[in-house]
Amino acid sequence: METIRTIMEHRSIRKYKSDPxxxxxxxxxxxxxxxxxxxxxxxxxxxxxxxxxxxKEQLAPCHFNQPMVKEAPAVLTFCADLNRFSQWCQxxxxxxxxxxxxxxxxxxxxxxxxxxxxxxxxxxxGLGICYxxxxxxxxxxxxxxxxxxxxxxxxxxxxxxxxxEQPLLTDRLPLRGIVHSERYDNYSTTDIDQIYAxxxxxxxxxxxxxxxxxxxxxxxxxxxxYPHADNLAFSRSLIEVLEQQGFMNHDE
Amino acid sequence: METIRTIMEHRSIRKYKSDPxxxxxxxxxxxxxxxxxxxxxxxxxxxxxxxxxxxKEQLAPCHFNQPMVKEAPAVLTFCADLNRFSQWCQxxxxxxxxxxxxxxxxxxxxxxxxxxxxxxxxxxxGLGICYxxxxxxxxxxxxxxxxxxxxxxxxxxxxxxxxxEQPLLTDRLPLRGIVHSERYDNYSTTDIDQIYAxxxxxxxxxxxxxxxxxxxxxxxxxxxxYPHADNLAFSRSLIEVLEQQGFMNHDE
Numbered sequence: 001m002e003t004i005r006t007i008m009e010h011r012s013i014r015k016y017k018s019d020p021x022x023x024x025x026x027x028x029x030x031x032x033x034x035x036x037x038x039x040x041x042x043x044x045x046x047x048x049x050x051x052x053x054x055x056k057e058q059l060a061p062c063h064f065n066q067p068m069v070k071e072a073p074a075v076l077t078f079c080a081d082l083n084r085f086s087q088w089c090q091x092x093x094x095x096x097x098x099x100x101x102x103x104x105x106x107x108x109x110x111x112x113x114x115x116x117x118x119x120x121x122x123x124x125x126g127l128g129i130c131y132x133x134x135x136x137x138x139x140x141x142x143x144x145x146x147x148x149x150x151x152x153x154x155x156x157x158x159x160x161x162x163x164x165e166q167p168l169l170t171d172r173l174p175l176r177g178i179v180h181s182e183r184y185d186n187y188s189t190t191d192i193d194q195i196y197a198x199x200x201x202x203x204x205x206x207x208x209x210x211x212x213x214x215x216x217x218x219x220x221x222x223x224x225x226y227p228h229a230d231n232l233a234f235s236r237s238l239i240e241v242l243e244q245q246g247f248m249n250h251d252e
Numbered sequence: 253m254e255t256i257r258t259i260m261e262h263r264s265i266r267k268y269k270s271d272p273x274x275x276x277x278x279x280x281x282x283x284x285x286x287x288x289x290x291x292x293x294x295x296x297x298x299x300x301x302x303x304x305x306x307x308k309e310q311l312a313p314c315h316f317n318q319p320m321v322k323e324a325p326a327v328l329t330f331c332a333d334l335n336r337f338s339q340w341c342q343x344x345x346x347x348x349x350x351x352x353x354x355x356x357x358x359x360x361x362x363x364x365x366x367x368x369x370x371x372x373x374x375x376x377x378g379l380g381i382c383y384x385x386x387x388x389x390x391x392x393x394x395x396x397x398x399x400x401x402x403x404x405x406x407x408x409x410x411x412x413x414x415x416x417e418q419p420l421l422t423d424r425l426p427l428r429g430i431v432h433s434e435r436y437d438n439y440s441t442t443d444i445d446q447i448y449a450x451x452x453x454x455x456x457x458x459x460x461x462x463x464x465x466x467x468x469x470x471x472x473x474x475x476x477x478y479p480h481a482d483n484l485a486f487s488r489s490l491i492e493v494l495e496q497q498g499f500m501n502h503d504e
Contacts, residue, residue: 002253003255003258003375003376004284007284007287007372007373008284010287010288010289012289027427030430033430034427034430035262035424036262037262037264040477041422043429043430046430048433048436049433050435051434052434055435084444085473087439087444088447088448088470089470089473089474091441091444091470092468092469092470092471093470093471094470094471094475096474096480097478097480097481097484098478098483100483101490101491102388102486105407108360108361112360112361112368113364113367114430116368120259120369121255123255124255131365133291136354147435147438148436155361156361170293171293172287172293172295173286173295175279175286177336178298178299178366180299180301182304183300183307183398183399184298184398184399184404186399187335187339189343192340192343193343195336195340196340215345216345216346217344218340218341218345218346219346221292221294221346223346225292226292226349226350227349229349231350232352232502232504234354235502236502239353250484250488250491
């Protein structure tokens with residue numbers, strides 16, 4: 001089944017050919033994005049399609065200068081957007097009330113469902129994609145570069161283009177590590193050992209341990225990739241941007 | 253192209269046949285969920301598959317007693333999950349630091365990408381799905397029913413089963429209302445009028461205006477469906493649950 005195959009064969013593509021994405025295909029994958037489920041059919045999200053070298057150049061530092069931001073023909077920024085809906089309310093004698101964390105979450109959900117539809121549709125067309133998790137870390141800068149007004153928060157960024165690499169499938173935890181039956185079944189020490197065993201035995205893991213001079217793979221995550229001090233700093237600045245963009249008004 | 257067709261023909265299904273979902277198909281669609289992109293391949297999400305009448309009965313009030321929660325053969329709750337990863341860290345001499353809003357957002361992103369993969373894979377198999385936005389509103393109750401430990405937050409719920417209805421496609425805003433080129437292009441009054449014109453002229457809209465005795469469709473959203481007082485109350489209780497589940501620790 002083509003759809004299942006497309007989903008199962010997903011790999012993140014970080015190297016792209018310079019070929020542009022034909023306009024008709026771009027329209028079709030964006031249209032696919034808008035067919036996603038969304039909150040009350042309010043569609044509280046926006047998609048910003050950046051293709052010019054100038055704006056991609058400005059976005060690059062928001063994504064820690066990963067080369068694919070400048071190299072991919074298109075960079076898509078998916079945003080929670082309560083601005084459009086609130087403007088419509090104001091023009092229609094209706095008082096909007098979406099400047100709070102619940103609606104940031106609803107906008108995030110809408111943005112992510114649209115994003116995944118766009119990505120799967122792109123992959124069905126032979127395009128490659130990569131999600132960039134950096135968007136939330138540097139949200140205040142993304143807001144500046146893309147000139148996001150109050151009510152709009154960048155959530156994730158996706159690079160899109162024809163693949164110039166064929167990476168192997170990455171590993172995943174076994175299904176029993178992710179899926180719970182009926183209710184949440186908390187993990188015993190043995191469960192955790194079993195769920196992570198295959199990942200810990202990968203040749204890639206062994207190489208990372210040697211390169212980083214660490215005893216365990218978990219330490220590479222906690223000490224190198226996502227250390228607590230960075231998480232705290234990014235988290236605090238995220239809260240500041242949420243305040244600035246108008247998602248933290250919780251008083252009457 | 254089957255994948256594009258599956259995406260473009262999505263409609264939310266709220267009435268289901270009683271036929272169970274074959275175990276092999278359930279496994280395949282869940283597996284499809286785990287192939288989604290995710291944060292640093294940490295897979296910080298969990299999927300809870302509820303099929304027993306007893307637990308569905310308990311979940312029903314969390315979703316405002318919409319009948320499909322009890323009628324659908326399977327109810328899937330997608331959660332941001334930092335518990336599994338943190339437990340692994342603790343068993344591997346690594347100090348986790350994911351008890352903050354940034355990682356709630358990362359977990360939300362992971363959960364939503366997995367959810368949309370599951371939904372598209374389900375639809376490719378002829379199943380119908382419906383997202384329930386109620387999960388975040390009643391998160392504290394969902395936490396109790398599903399016994400979610402600290403580090404786990406329910407984000408969205410999806411009912412799954414074979415469709416017993418064939419609803420029409422719902423409307424969407426035109427692509428130019430959602431997509432911005434290069435940077436965010438804020439909306440003029442005329443833009444808003446044009447973007448919402450088709451929606452406002454739908455027969456469905458006319459019926460809603462008459463039924464609700466309102467002048468504008470926007471007022472139905474602000475006064476009936478998502479009034480400010482409800483948004484505030486849900487938003488505050490969401491923040492409380494985030495504190496309780498350990499996602500609001502922003503001090504050193």
